[in-house]
Amino acid sequence: MPLDYSGQNLRGRSFSGQDLSGANFSESDIRGVNFSTAILKGANFRHALAGLPHRRAIGLVIGSWLLSGISGQLSGLAGFLVTLTLDRINPINFNAGVASSLMLIMVLILTICYGLGTVSIIVAILIGIAIDIAFAFGFEVIVIVSGSLAFTAASASVLGVALAIVVFSTITNKISVKLAVVVALTVAIAIAIKLSGTNAIAHILAATVAVAVALLGTYVGHLTLANDPKYKLIWSLVARLTARGTSFNGADLSDADFTQATLKHTDFRNTIFASTYNNQHQDK
Numbered sequence: 001m002p003l004d005y006s007g008q009n010l011r012g013r014s015f016s017g018q019d020l021s022g023a024n025f026s027e028s029d030i031r032g033v034n035f036s037t038a039i040l041k042g043a044n045f046r047h048a049l050a051g052l053p054h055r056r057a058i059g060l061v062i063g064s065w066l067l068s069g070i071s072g073q074l075s076g077l078a079g080f081l082v083t084l085t086l087d088r089i090n091p092i093n094f095n096a097g098v099a100s101s102l103m104l105i106m107v108l109i110l111t112i113c114y115g116l117g118t119v120s121i122i123v124a125i126l127i128g129i130a131i132d133i134a135f136a137f138g139f140e141v142i143v144i145v146s147g148s149l150a151f152t153a154a155s156a157s158v159l160g161v162a163l164a165i166v167v168f169s170t171i172t173n174k175i176s177v178k179l180a181v182v183v184a185l186t187v188a189i190a191i192a193i194k195l196s197g198t199n200a201i202a203h204i205l206a207a208t209v210a211v212a213v214a215l216l217g218t219y220v221g222h223l224t225l226a227n228d229p230k231y232k233l234i235w236s237l238v239a240r241l242t243a244r245g246t247s248f249n250g251a252d253l254s255d256a257d258f259t260q261a262t263l264k265h266t267d268f269r270n271t272i273f274a275s276t277y278n279n280q281h282q283d284k
């Protein structure tokens with residue numbers, strides 16, 4: 001006789017590898033349930049609630065808000081480093097500002113042309129080698145350190161903003177995405193102005209650069225949502241963060257009924273579907 005789990009709270013349970021043919025999961029809460037490699041032929045999932053457990057989703061939302069704020073701080077730091085070019089009295093500061101500006105341009109080019117993957121890692125390694133050479137030969141280490149810091153801060157900010165946008169888009173709604181961008185921009189401007197002293201021109205320059213870096217992260221986030229292959233690194237990170245949703249990985253769902261089921265953050269990789277599978281599900 002088929003098992004009846006209708007209307008039950010099954011959050012976090014594991015049915016991995018079990019034969020649940022014809023089982024009734026209608027109107028049940030199956031968030032975080034592991035159905036991997038299970039046999040679910042003819043199973044009833046009408047109006048079932050799948051996806052991430054509530055606490056996990058809340059944790060990701062809170063973490064994304066924090067990430068937006070931290071990314072804004074890093075954008076502000078990058079903006080401040082560029083203002084060092086305004087110091088024409090101290091040549092070391094000026095050179096450090098020039099190095100920072102060049103590194104930010106490099107971040108822009110690499111991010112748009114190649115994404116945030118292998119190329120960025122290679123450049124980071126090259127920066128480390130440059131610092132070692134500077135120490136060995138007595139060059140102006142502060143210049144290389146400033147450039148390295150600008151590159152790291154900008155790259156981390158772009159990645160952070162993009163991650164926050166993708167997480168918010170997959171878990172909440174468009175309003176949260178817009179608010180995350182506003183938080184990043186507001187913090188970026190505030191930090192840039194605070195670090196750049198009392199010079200009005202420095203304030204404008206730092207804020208402009210900080211906003212540009214944060215907006216680059218927004219751009220990357222939207223391209224990631226559009227499945228641009230250059231930013232698959234971000235998708236893989238988000239997939240890991242949301243990996244504790246309902247999993248049907250490798251399960252046999254022949255003739256299973258998902259009418260009006262909520263299936264966001266549900267893993268259907270390597271799943272077997274028959275032609276009679278009812279695909280009228282909600283994706284809230």
